[in-house]
Amino acid sequence: MDEYKRPTAKELLDSELMQFQAQIEKTNEKKDKGENEETNQKINELELKVRQLEAEKEKERRRTDQAEQRKKVSEDEKHKMQEGQLDMEEILKKIQQFNSQEIQEITQSGWIEMKNELEKQEK
Known part of the structure; x- marks a missing residue:
């Protein structure tokens, strides 16, 4: 076997460290992605609540x-x-x-008529 083609211990260690580093990065990316999805979901829920509250506020304003x-x-x-x-x-x-004016007029005219009739009877 060719000794020069075989990786050295340092190369193997570096390679293994790189693999671990890659796994850690992938795990962190998944974690970040999960946190982002969770945050996005919470944001969507809060936006929905805001829209509902705005609709209730508008209904109350109309009432x-x-x-x-x-x-x-x-x-x-x-x-x-x-x-x-x-x-x-x-x-x-x-x-x-x-x-009251009409009654007074009627009364006055009634008196005049009665007076006239009495005068006629006397004649």
Whole structure:
């Protein structure tokens, strides 16, 4: 056998160390890849939660807007009813004034008629 072609102990040791180093690097790469996948999965889960919370926030904002709109409509209707009540009170006062004036006129005209009839009877 050719002694020069056989690897030396140092070469064998270096070769074995290189293989160990390669295995360590592969293991580290797998570990990093696994950690990256885990991190990516957590990021995806958190992004999903964020989207869900944003959707809930938007729904709550819509509910709040609708409640405020209903409140405004209710207040507007209440205000209109109050205005209507005031208008109705004014109308009733005018009717009462008109009725009292009419009653006075009727009473005066009634007295005049009664006076005229009495005068006719006397003649």
